[in-house]
Amino acid sequence: MPINIPKQLPARGILEEENIFVMDLERAHTQDIRPLKIVIMNLMPDKERTETQLLRLLGNSPLQVSITFLHTATHKSKNVEASHLNQFYNTFDNIKDKKFDGMIITGAPIEQLPFEEVDYWEELTEIMEWSKTHVTSVLHICWGAQAALYYHYGIGKFELPKKCTGVYRHYVQNPTVELVRGFDEEFLAPHSRYTSTSLEEVEASDDLLTLSVSEHNEPFLILSKDEKHVMITGHLEYDARTLGDEYKRDTKRGLEADIPENYYPGDDPNQKPLHRWRSHAHLLFTNWLNYYVYQETPFEWD
Structure with missing residues (x-):
């Protein structure tokens, strides 16, 4: 089944070239189908790229999915045209009276800041509190x-000695949990971050279950025991070029950027990852989408 997105969204052309079934909202409204309603809080600076990455993954499902994009009202994005936000995005005030089957909150390149110093932290916490009663399941990246x-859950983060950037091995801890159904016992996933989360603190929580850890013994996939929240500490949504583009961006800025580990063949940046x-x-x-959204959400929200 298709993902329902606006006809003029730039990601549409890329997805159609990849043979992903997309449908504009006007056509979707003529079909007698109850699509899953997913709201995406896009905090990434390159919003158009993140849109494409997430829609590519959401479109690989037999379920029809209708997408709403959110951006922050209390922070002005510097890397996207205001016209793009005005045409394709909402702010929280526009949607706070609605209910959604699923929600995605993306990453953001601000992890070295204390949470309370993020200029949109109060807005984001309001949205996270709202999600408790207005969203069936939330995926956090x-x-x-x-x-x-x-x-x-009151679990903080700590700064790493240097940026964690590369593609690393991960190991499934609880293979019978539906979120990792079909996963290999060992799999790869990319990371791009300056901070980490304590595995000991996560496992000490009565509310959380660790589903996968990295080769560095860090939590990777975390599920709340009420199945309301899924936390991914890396970037499975990244396409093959993203880590390389971040590396080249940082080197152009004069930053001391390490080559992403286990990313380029032979660790040669001239090779195609x-x-x-x-x-x-x-x-x-x-x-x-299947186990935590579709099978858990009510057909009609009260």
């Missing part, structure tokens, strides 16, 4: 996962 762990985590990215999003 990277900094979004750290924010959820801190706000909902391979997309070695694609299948598990699709599987994770499909499992989330």
Whole structure:
């Protein structure tokens, strides 16, 4: 089934070239189908790229999915045209009276700041509190996962000696849990962050279950025991070029940027990186949509 997106959204052309079934909202409204309503809080600076990455994964499902994009009202994005936000995005005030089957809160390149010093932290906490009663399941990515762990469960983050950037091995801890159904016992996933979360603190929580850890013994996939929240501490949604583009961006800025680990063949930035985590990215999003959104959400919200 298709994902329902606006006809003029730039991601549409890319998705159609990849043979992903997309449908504009006007056509979707003529079909007698109850689509899953997913709201995406996009905090990433390159919003159009993140839109494409997430829609690519949400579109690989037999379920029809209708997308609403959110941006912050209390923070002005510097890397996207205001016309793009005005045409394709909402602010929280526009949607706070609605209910959604699922929500995604993305990462953001601000993890070195204390949470309370993020200029939109108060707005985000209001949205996370709202999600408790207005969303069936919430998927949190990277900094979004750290924010959820801190706000909902009181688990903080700590700074790493240097940026964690690369593609790393991960190991499934609880293979019978539906979120990791079909996962290999060992799989790859990319990371791009300056901070981390304590595995000991996560496992000490009565409310959380660790589903996967990285080769550095850090939590990667975390599920709340009420199945309301999914936290991913890395970036399974990244395409094959994203880590390389971030590396080149940082070097152009004169930053001391390390080559992403286990990313380029032979660690040679002149080589084309391979997309070695694609299948598990699709599987994770499909499992989330099926088991934690579709099978849990009411057909009609009260």
